[in-house]
Amino acid sequence: MTATETLLKINRRADFPAIPDGWSYLDTAATAQKPQPVVDAIAQGYARDYATVHRGVYTRSADMTVAYERARARVAAFIGADSPDEIVFVRGATEAINLVAQSWGVTHLKPGDRIMLSVLEHHSNIVPWQLIRDRTGIEIDVAPLTADGKIDLDAMAAMLTPAHRLVALAHVSNVLGSVLDARRAADLAHAVGAKLLLDGCQAAPRMKLDMAALDCDFYVFSAHKLYGPTGIGVLWARPDILDGMPPWQGGGAMIDQVTFARTSYAPPPARFEAGTPHIIGAIGLHAAIDYVEGIGMDLMIEHETALVRLARERLSRINSVRLFGPENAAGIVSFAVDGAHPHDVGTILDEAGVAIRAGHHCAQPLMEHLGVPATARASFGIYNDESDVEALVRGIEKVSRIFG
Numbered sequence: 149m150t151a152t153e154t155l156l157k158i159n160r161r162a163d164f165p166a167i168p169d170g171w172s173y174l175d176t177a178a179t180a181q182k183p184q185p186v187v188d189a190i191a192q193g194y195a196r197d198y199a200t201v202h203r204g205v206y207t208r209s210a211d212m213t214v215a216y217e218r219a220r221a222r223v224a225a226f227i228g229a230d231s232p233d234e235i236v237f238v239r240g241a242t243e244a245i246n247l248v249a250q251s252w253g254v255t256h257l258k259p260g261d262r263i264m265l266s267v268l269e270h271h272s273n274i275v276p277w278q279l280i281r282d283r284t285g286i287e288i289d290v291a292p293l294t295a296d297g298k299i300d301l302d303a304m305a306a307m308l309t310p311a312h313r314l315v316a317l318a319h320v321s322n323v324l325g326s327v328l329d330a331r332r333a334a335d336l337a338h339a340v341g342a343k344l345l346l347d348g349c350q351a352a353p354r355m356k357l358d359m360a361a362l363d364c365d366f367y368v369f370s371a372h373k374l375y376g377p378t379g380i381g382v383l384w385a386r387p388d389i390l391d392g393m394p395p396w397q398g399g400g401a402m403i404d405q406v407t408f409a410r411t412s413y414a415p416p417p418a419r420f421e422a423g424t425p426h427i428i429g430a431i432g433l434h435a436a437i438d439y440v441e442g443i444g445m446d447l448m449i450e451h452e453t454a455l456v457r458l459a460r461e462r463l464s465r466i467n468s469v470r471l472f473g474p475e476n477a478a479g480i481v482s483f484a485v486d487g488a489h490p491h492d493v494g495t496i497l498d499e500a501g502v503a504i505r506a507g508h509h510c511a512q513p514l515m516e517h518l519g520v521p522a523t524a525r526a527s528f529g530i531y532n533d534e535s536d537v538e539a540l541v542r543g544i545e546k547v548s549r550i551f552g
């Protein structure tokens with residue numbers, strides 16, 4: 149099948165009310181636009197079905213509780229978890245990693261222990277561990293990258309020691325689109341007795357997920373990159389690990405019994421969901437998963453693969469463009485234009501109706517590694533097609549003329 153046939157088969161732009169004709173939205177790695185079924189589910193959640201969960205004795209609240217817990221079960225099925233109890237709703241990937249760091253990290257890490265990150269991590273998979281390092285006295289090691297921008301697992305294998313308690317890596321890089329061989333990372337981590345945390349922010353919308361096949365210990369992602377709402381995300385962890393983790397925030401809904409002398413805690417996942425949750429966020433995430441699975445992840449992967457291939461091929465013909473990342477990147481293309489600051493690239497593209505991201509993408513160590521202060525990044529979703537790539541290329545040709 150040619151790239152064009154694949155693209156024509158799946159263009160779902162009409163489902164996205166916030167994408168007007170003539171606007172090329174190429175910033176899906178930052179956040180995805182929302183399809184009408186997700187907008188409708190959120191609107192109905194507030195306009196028709198709304199009540200609190202887990203507390204009300206009245207029918208509306210009981211129904212809302214069923215819907216909230218159904219969303220949890222939907223997430224569990226989507227990522228191949230064994231049970232909805234393995235799914236903790238959080239604010240997003242950032243909160244999920246902070247939760248693991250503050251709860252699992254503080255109880256399991258001690259001076260002399262080490263953890264392994266990589267050069268391409270998002271700040272949200274760096275800074276929470278630095279906060280824990282400063283509290284516990286652990287050391288952080290950083291796995292290097294291959295020449296084409298993948299995490300170098302051979303090099304990581306040589307760096308891992310029995311002192312490593314955790315390996316925490318991006319499943320897909322938000323800058324380079326490089327895909328981790330997650331199964332090998334799990335084998336390497338487990339061989340030295342370390343746990344593996346995968347940051348699945350960019351993978352959840354771009355890969356079929358199966359927790360058993362990945363063999364990781366923690367998996368995190370944000371709903372808003374998966375065509376769902378902001379303010380909700382997922383922490384999955386192996387049930388035995390979750391069971392052994394203490395609460396990280398206290399409040400309503402996470403307790404068993406409270407007295408001033410002593411409080412006992414609810415089992416997971418409630419133990420980690422203090423306070424009134426983002427009820428309608430969960431409903432919106434459920435609708436987003438239904439939408440994505442309605443299209444089919446295989447088709448979405450084919451679609452984005454074709455768009456990345458087309459974009460890299462067309463951009464590489466422009467002399468002043470330098471492409472970063474591997475040829476087979478997932479949905480994301482980072483690049484620089486000789487003589488032009490990425491912010492200028494972004495501004496000129498904006499004037500041409502093309503929205504890209506320009507900056508360090510919350511990955512400053514990766515920028516340092518690439519030797520640039522920032523990159524321009526185009527990232528694709530199911531509403532994009534070859535006309536968006538053509539608009540991008542026309543814009544970059546203009547940038548080249550101005551700065552060349």
Ligand code: PMP
Pocket residue numbers: 177178239240241242243270272273318320321322347349350370510
């Ligand atoms: N990790 C990666 C790879 C990401 O792309 C992002 C979002 N840019 C995050 C973590 C953080 O996600 P959020 O801001 O939704 O918590």
